[in-house]
Amino acid sequence: MSIKNLSVFFPVFNEEGNIENTIENALKVLEKLKLEDYEVIVVDDGSTDKTGKVADSLAKQNPKVRVIHHPKNSGYGEALKSGFYNAKFDTIVYTDGDGQFDFSEVNKFLEKIETNDLIIGYRIKRRDPFFRIFFKKGWKLTLLAFFRLTLKDVDCGFKMVKRKVLEKIPRLESSRGAMINAELAIKAKKAGFKIGQVGVNHFPRLSGKPTGANFNVIIKSYLDLIKLWWELKDNKTLFLCLLGIILLACFLRFYKLSGYMTFLGDEGRDAIIIKKILTEGDLPFIGPPTSVGNIYLGPFYYYMMTIPMAIFWLNPTAAAGMDALIGVATVMLIYYLGKIWFGRASALIAAFLYAISPVNIIYSRSSWNPNPAPFFSLIGIWGCYKAYQTKNFLWFILVGAAAAAALQMHYLVVLLIPIYLILWFFQYFQKKGRNILTGSLGAVIAFWAVMLPFVLFDLRNNFLNFRAIKKLLFDHQAVEFNPLGILVKVPGLYFNNLIGRYITAENLILTAVVGILILLPIIKLIVQRFKGKEMEWSLFALAVWLVIGLVGLSLYQSSIYDHYLGFLNPAPYLLLAASLNLVRVPTSHVGIRLLFWTAVPVLLLALTLVNLQKNPLVYPPNNQLKRTQDVAKFIIDKSEGRSFNFALLAKNNYDSTYQFYLDLYGHKPKPVPAEKTDQLFVVCEDPVCDPTHSPKHEIAAFGWSKIEWEQEVYGVKLYKLIANPSGRP
Incomplete structure (x- = not known):
């Protein structure tokens, strides 16, 4: 001693x-x-x-x-x-x-x-x-x-x-x-x-x-x-900036959430399913239907919704709040990954731009299954990075679970699977890592464990989804491999759909500048590869994410909507952070350094202005949720305690929102023709309606009818129809 x-x-x-x-x-x-x-x-x-x-x-x-x-x-x-x-x-x-x-x-x-x-x-x-x-x-x-x-x-x-x-x-x-x-x-x-x-x-x-x-x-x-x-906190100023960005993201996503949130047919359908889960124990094994090919998603989003709607009992705003919270978490994830890869300052800019993007804000202010896709995509990328950083393949278990969760948000998220596989092979062939077999098998098990309800549904229903997906892929209904088409479509998807819609608020000059700026790190990666240097993992991962995502989307033959790119949208923000980190110059180049530190604030200011101009909060709230609640209460009051039938006339909506609240308030409408009553309430959301001659099933099955009264209520027209066997006015 x-x-x-x-x-x-x-x-x-x-x-x-x-x-x-x-x-x-x-x-x-x-x-x-x-x-x-x-x-x-x-x-x-x-x-x-x-x-x-x-x-x-x-x-x-x-x-x-x-x-x-x-x-x-x-x-x-x-x-x-x-x-x-x-x-x-x-x-x-x-x-x-x-x-x-x-x-x-x-x-x-x-x-x-x-x-x-x-x-x-x-x-x-x-x-x-x-x-x-x-x-x-x-x-x-x-x-x-x-x-x-x-x-x-x-x-x-x-x-x-x-x-x-x-x-x-x-x-x-x-x-x-x-x-x-x-x-x-x-x-x-x-x-x-x-x-x-x-x-x-x-x-x-x-x-x-x-x-x-x-x-x-x-x-x-x-x-x-x-x-x-x-x-002990380093860079207190940067931390205060981060705190400000997080608070800004919270404000832009939570402010008057119940007034601005979308509450139409899909949201009402989901609310009805959550009500059945919580009140009847009816756990679904299948999720929402997709827009193509009779394909359904998995039920993972419903399981997520159940938690907030159980805490705030059957309040749809709670489910929207969950998506808003996930949106804020996505901002924080972008900062976190940007910081460890490209530095705090660049990460702050990327997180700030993501926080103020009008499209990102819109998709964070409503409960809809595609909305969490960016979050789960980032979790998967983070898992791949941790596997590379720690040389431990056990992190791919997280990647497998994140991929399965993301895939149940939207069917085009399937493009993440080849991205994650490429990152797995990248690490495997570099012979860097331990627990290769355990981690890889664990990833597969985690994927199918999260997908289990979806798989069980298909097994019970003669492989409904499997057959629909097979038909979609091989009958050229919505997917077609055309090399020339890829070359033609990718630039438009990149500049217009991704950069223009998500980052530059469709300003053409800014779209061109930012689009080119984001490509600089990928050019650097290619140069590193040709010089025989070791490629930076972060740049390689982001390049694979962007390229595979865009090429995969270019194979899709139908229209591309903003939420289709949800799984891909964090990539350009992180590449922008990489680009800002890349173009820093040595202190000896005073003139160029001055130009850089002048150009970046000007670009950031321009992006801030164009995004804030299109911020959804500058418009009045739609109050769809309150309107639905008020109309439901009005119908109940006018029904005078008697049973009634119900119908909705609307080109861009269906009746599940009204059905949800009428049922929640204890006055579930009777179905026709099985339980026809002596009164039918018809809500009209279209500019012109003729309810007595509508071919809609709920009205036609009610039989010959006439309008007893009509009234405009909370911005919609409401009709009360009663039986009219003679058909005379």
Whole structure:
């Protein structure tokens, strides 16, 4: 053992029943260590019992024991600081004075301190009340989130530290609570010191009461944590910019959500299905129908909707709120990936532009199954990156699950599968990675596990979707491989549908500039490949994502709508971040540098202006949800408590929204002709309606009828039809 001198201290507060035993045991252990010298410090933190007197008595009996008295209770943190900064030797160890640790285990620390600067104990089995253990679990997760601190038990009251650590790191500031332990570890880690861990036994308290987990201490610890986090935070200005972007994204997605959200037939259909799940336990194995080929999606989006609509009982705004929250999370993911790949400043610009894009805002403000596709696409790309970064194929399990979730948002998301496969092969052929077989099989299992309800549906229904997909692909109904067509269609998809619609608000000049700028990193990648240099993974992944996505979409023969590109739309934002990072120039080129730092703000300002001009919030809200609710209540009032039939006349809508609320309000319309009543309420959303002569099934099946009254209600026309067997007016 190379340690010759050792300072030991014990922070105590009202430990008169434990302190004498603790000190005497420590002295016995220290004598056996054959040290040249040692000291034992008792830090009495303003005890109100006889702790101080017992400690003074021990100091009189042994000159190696000394006592530091605090005039009042200042908290655990102040007690530790008194011990740290009053110790005289180069190696310092402390443990709590309540006797819950066996000081003889200091040998474990002495063995490890030779190759480490700070040794932190972790309790092999805690002997604390449940509340303290519960708080510590939450505290550990908080430290992981704020500081990426992954220690097993940072708050364990048994540690050894070299004096040089305390001398180099900023002075410890925390006064109370667990934060003092975390602060020591965080600052030591940030300063580059080596941290080791050892397991120690933890025994039940024999006397006194614990003081470390009362409500005031917990609050103070979290306040200390926030203060420390801010003090150690690098690039505070950039962080405040990020916070501003997140708040802006939240505002643009949540402001008057119930007024602006779309609530038409598809949303009403989904709400009815969620109601059946929550009230009848009717779990669907199939999702919404697609617009082509009699193909259905999986039910994953319905399962997602169930959570918010269960919390905010059957409120469709909650489902829209879920999509809004996912939209904000997508902004944060773009920043996160952009930061680790291309730097904070470039990532902030990419996240900001994504946050203010009118198309992205629109698709984040309603509950619709294609809306989360960008989020799940990014999760898959992140999983591929983590597999590459950590050289661990187990991350592809996340990729498989994300791919299955994304595929159930929209059928064109199937194009993600070849993208993820290419990234898998890229890593595999570079022979970089472990757990290749386990991770790859796990990815396949995760994919089919998430797809399981969809698969079970097909098995029960004679492979309905499989046959429809086969027909779609091989009968050239909607997909056709034409090399010339690809060359013709890809530029338009790229500049008009992707860059123009999503980033530049269809401004032609900005579309050309940004479109070219985004291609620069791909050009760099090609140059790297021809020069035989190793390609940057991030640029390779984004290039594959963009190229495969555009080529795949070009094979689709029908019209391309904005939401078809949802799985692809994060890619150009990240490539823009890469481009901004790429065109930075050396400081010696002052003129070019000045041009760059002038051009970027001008471009950013122009993009901000054109996007904000088309922001959906500049228009009045559609109030579709409130209109539906009010019309449903009006019909119920006019039905006078009697059963009724219902029909909707609308070219761009169907009746599921009204059906949902009429049922929710306890007046579900009767179906015709099975349960024909004496009154039929017809809502007309078209400019011109002739309900008595409409061929719509719900009206025709009601039989000959005449209009008893008509009235304009909340922006729609409402008719009450009654039977008219004679057919005469």
